[in-house]
Amino acid sequence: MKFRLEHGALDKLAHECLVVGIHENHELTANAEKLNKASRAYLAQLLKKGEIQGKIGQFLFLYQVPHVSAERVLLVGCGEKKDLSARDFRRIMGCATKALGTTKITKALICLTDLTVMQHDLAWKIKQTVEVCLESLYQFNSLKSAKSDHPSLKQIDLFTTGKVNLKSCEEAIKQGLAIAKGVEFTKNLANLPSNICTPSYLASEAKSLAKKYKTIQTKVLEEADMKKLGMGAFLAVTKGSKEAAKLVCIEYKGTQKKQAPIALVGKGITFDTGGLSLKPADSMVGMKYDMCGAATVLGTIQTAAELKLPIHIIGILAAAENMPGGSATKPEDIVTSLSGQTIEIMNTDAEGRLVLCDALTYVERYKPSVVIDIATLTGAVVIALGHHATGLVSNYQPLADELLAAGIKSHDRAWQLPLWEEYQDQLKSPFADMSNVGGRSGGVITSSCFLSRFTKKFHWAHLDVAGTAAMMMGNDRFATGRPVPMLVQFLLDRCHK
Ligand code: BES
Ligand code: MN
Ligand code: ZN
Numbered sequence: 364m365k366f367r368l369e370h371g372a373l374d375k376l377a378h379e380c381l382v383v384g385i386h387e388n389h390e391l392t393a394n395a396e397k398l399n400k401a402s403r404a405y406l407a408q409l410l411k412k413g414e415i416q417g418k419i420g421q422f423l424f425l426y427q428v429p430h431v432s433a434e435r436v437l438l439v440g441c442g443e444k445k446d447l448s449a450r451d452f453r454r455i456m457g458c459a460t461k462a463l464g465t466t467k468i469t470k471a472l473i474c475l476t477d478l479t480v481m482q483h484d485l486a487w488k489i490k491q492t493v494e495v496c497l498e499s500l501y502q503f504n505s506l507k508s509a510k511s512d513h514p515s516l517k518q519i520d521l522f523t524t525g526k527v528n529l530k531s532c533e534e535a536i537k538q539g540l541a542i543a544k545g546v547e548f549t550k551n552l553a554n555l556p557s558n559i560c561t562p563s564y565l566a567s568e569a570k571s572l573a574k575k576y577k578t579i580q581t582k583v584l585e586e587a588d589m590k591k592l593g594m595g596a597f598l599a600v601t602k603g604s605k606e607a608a609k610l611v612c613i614e615y616k617g618t619q620k621k622q623a624p625i626a627l628v629g630k631g632i633t634f635d636t637g638g639l640s641l642k643p644a645d646s647m648v649g650m651k652y653d654m655c656g657a658a659t660v661l662g663t664i665q666t667a668a669e670l671k672l673p674i675h676i677i678g679i680l681a682a683a684e685n686m687p688g689g690s691a692t693k694p695e696d697i698v699t700s701l702s703g704q705t706i707e708i709m710n711t712d713a714e715g716r717l718v719l720c721d722a723l724t725y726v727e728r729y730k731p732s733v734v735i736d737i738a739t740l741t742g743a744v745v746i747a748l749g750h751h752a753t754g755l756v757s758n759y760q761p762l763a764d765e766l767l768a769a770g771i772k773s774h775d776r777a778w779q780l781p782l783w784e785e786y787q788d789q790l791k792s793p794f795a796d797m798s799n800v801g802g803r804s805g806g807v808i809t810s811s812c813f814l815s816r817f818t819k820k821f822h823w824a825h826l827d828v829a830g831t832a833a834m835m836m837g838n839d840r841f842a843t844g845r846p847v848p849m850l851v852q853f854l855l856d857r858c859h860k
Contacts, residue, residue, distance in 0.1 A: 364500075366493050366536045368529065369472055369520040373431075374401035378520070380424075380435040380471040382459050384478060385410065386444035387417040394474040394522065398436060402429045406438075418442060419454050422462045437462060439475065446481045449774045452488065453495050460499040464514040474522040486528075486535040489521055491774065493539025494546070494848065501547060503554045503841075541669040542773075542851050546844030549655070549662030553833060553842035557634035557651045562609040562682035565631055565657055569611045569680065572661065576668040578617055584610035589721075595698035596706055597721040600714040601683040603638055603691025608683035610722060611657075615664050615676040624675040625857065626731035627664070627850070628722050630715045630738035631657030631682035638711030639687045640694060646742075649840060653715070655832035656737035657682055662847040663854070670851075672858055677729045681718035685711070697795045701725060702817055707795035715740045716799060716810055720817040733762055733822045735853075736814065737846065738829075743806025745830040752778040753846050754827035756811035762824050769852035775845050777826060780807055787812050 373381065373394060383395035389410040391399055399406040405428055415423040421440035428436050439459045442451055455475060463471050476488050483491075500514050523532065552560060552568060566583045573581040586608055589598055594610075601608035611631075614624075632653035636642060642650070657680040664678050692698075696708050698717075701724040706717070715738050726734055744754040753770070755777040757763035763779055770776040786808045789801030797816065801809025811825050826846055833842045 364497060364516070365518040366540065367518065367520045368523055368532055368536070370523050373397045373474065373522070375432050376472060378433045378470065378472040380437055380463065380468045381431070381433045382437045382439060382463070382471055382473045382475060384439050384441040384455065384475050385415065385417040386441050389417060390444050392441060392475070393477040395438070398428065398431055402431055405429050415440060419451060420458055422458060424462075424466075433472070435468070437471070441475070441478060446479050448481055449483060449491070452478060452480045453491060453774065456492050456495040457499045460496045463516050464500050467515045469515050470518040470520070471516065472520040472522055476521060476523060485523070486531045489532055489535040490539040492521060493536055494543050497543035497547065501550065503551065538670065538855070541666045542848055544669060545662035545666030545847045545851065548665050549658040549844045549847050550842040552658040552661065553652055553655050555651070557684065560651070560654065561606045561633050562631065562684065563607060565633065565654065565680055565682045566609040566611045568661060569613050572613065572665060572668070578615055578668050578671070579664065580614045582612045584612070592701060592725070593699065594701045594721040594725070596700040596717040597681065597683070599692040599696065599698045599708060600632075600638070600685055600717050603688035604684040604686040606633070606684040609680070610725065611680035611682060613660070613664055613678035613680070615667055615678070617667065617671055618673040618675060622675040623732035624677040624729055625854070626677045626679065626726045626729060626734040627660045628679045628681065628719060628726060628734060628736040629657035629660035630654070630719055630736070630740065631680045632714060632718070633682065633684050635685045635712070635714065636687060638685050638714060639691050640711040641687055642712060649833065649835050652833035652842060653739050654682065655739050655828060655842060658842075659737045659828070659832065659847055659850065662844065663850045666847065666851045667854055672854055674854060674858060676854075677726065677731060679722050679726055681722040683718055685714045700817070704797065704816065705795040707792040707798050709792075709798045710800045713799045713810070716813045719814060723814065723817045723823075727820055731821055733824070734818060735766070735824045735826065735850070737826045739832055740827045741806045741810050741829055743810075744827040747780070747807055748778055748830055750830045750834055752776055753831045753849070754807045755779045755824060756782050756808065756827070757824035758782060758815055758818060759822035759824070762822050765856065766824055766826070766849065766853055769856055770846075770849045773848035773852040775849040775852075777846070777849065780811070782808065782811055782815060
């Protein structure tokens with residue numbers, strides 16, 4: 364998909380389709396009013412007939428509007444006339460693109476940048492439009508024998524009026540495209556089933572990134588390497604599986620300057636059966652998505668490379684499969700982590716923290732400026748925050764604040780939970796330094812408490828994306844690509860610091 368900026372006299376532009384908005388109670392937006400005037404109040408008369416009220420979600424295609432050069436006009440409902448919320452703006456854009464996607468239109472001119480959105484400027488609107496458009500047209504059917512039709516839409520032009528900062532608008536398009544590409548990459552990986560997307564597959568995807576971008580290098584640690592290092596916690600998770608576990612290290616160097624790296628550590632459980640603490644059948648569905656953290660690291664680094672961000676990133680994928688089996692780890696087994704701390708594995712289904720704790724200790728050797736882990740870590744975060752906010756826990760408030768702000772800017776938001784000492788007691792074990800579970804209460808926090816014992820040497824934030832990275836709604840299951848937009852925004856903000 365191509366995106367371009369366009370300006371000029373709206374009624375004279377010979378496009379296949381112009382997309383304009385109407386508010387509730389038949390109020391036209393500024394650009395729609397231009398067409399109304401040009402067409403001698405054709406739109407106003409039509410609206411009086413009540414074909415479309417202007418609610419968000421409604422749309423209406425008009426053909427051969429008098430005195431308008433474009434072949435079609437798409438009227439899109441924009442809700443009440445007021446400053447829109449970021450969410451409403453995205454809903455409107457999504458609806459417009461989906462409507463365009465069902466037609467034979469190859470090139471459309473979107474004129475909805477005249478809407479005002481609370482606390483956001485034109486560049487933000489353009490960037491979000493690019494992201495939402497590509498998001499709305501996303502399909503995952505590489506594994507279906509009957510390929511559904513590709514949408515005809517090939518180009519979207521974005522209409523601007525008056526004096527605009529062209530450079531910042533072009534930059535917004537570029538960023539939006541790179542983010543959308545990263546999101547798509549993450550979703551494609553996440554949507555693959557675990558018989559295809561194995562730990563080895565994730566490693567090979569990381570290697571392909573290194574082939575594609577000169578700024579990226581990849582190194583893969585095998586189980587034997589991890590054994591030599593003493594990663595007893597990580598290896599405990601893979602013991603029941605026939606798939607070889609991998610610790611994938613990706614380095615992105617976008618600058619020649621010596622710079623302490625930003626480390627991104629992703630949980631990459633390609634399938635989580637729970638291990639011997641087996642999940643019930645119904646809860647096991649969706650567990651191919653337990654590698655979304657790792658997929659997010661890949662998508663974020665791809666975007667950084669695409670945008671040539673002048674920063675240094677280390678990405679670590681902790682990739683393994685959690686299976687029961689004759690040699691699987693058993694409840695009450697005690698292992699020694701890379702940090703030297705011992706762990707009593709009371710529940711083999713709390714495996715994410717086991718692979719992550721060793722990956723987090725391993726990342727120390729890169730002397731990172733900050734470490735962010737991304738993990739579908741707990742069902743508890745879904746109970747606490749539902750599917751709209753990512754759970755955020757950090758041992759350094761300025762880092763938490765940066766991520767919260769990046770979440771708001773990108774509309775890929777997180778909500779912080781506390782990391783208070785009081786919760787640490789829940790991890791006590793009578794036989795080891797700690798248990799890997801902390802009971803039913805405060806599950807997001809106790810899982811973070813567990814990780815915090817391995818992150819004392821650096822500024823660290825943990826993103827629990829179990830509710831936001833993938834969703835299940837009845838028969839529909841899908842990855843969202845979150846939190847790639849938040850993390851890219853975080854990186855962009857860091858570049859400007
Ligand atoms: N991968 C799951 C968490 C999860 C649950 C992700 C639902 C997405 C949707 C994780 O490994 C897990 O099983 N966590 C346990 C932890 C418990 C045993 C302390 C959970 O949340 O039940
Ligand atoms: Mn689990
Ligand atoms: Zn898991």
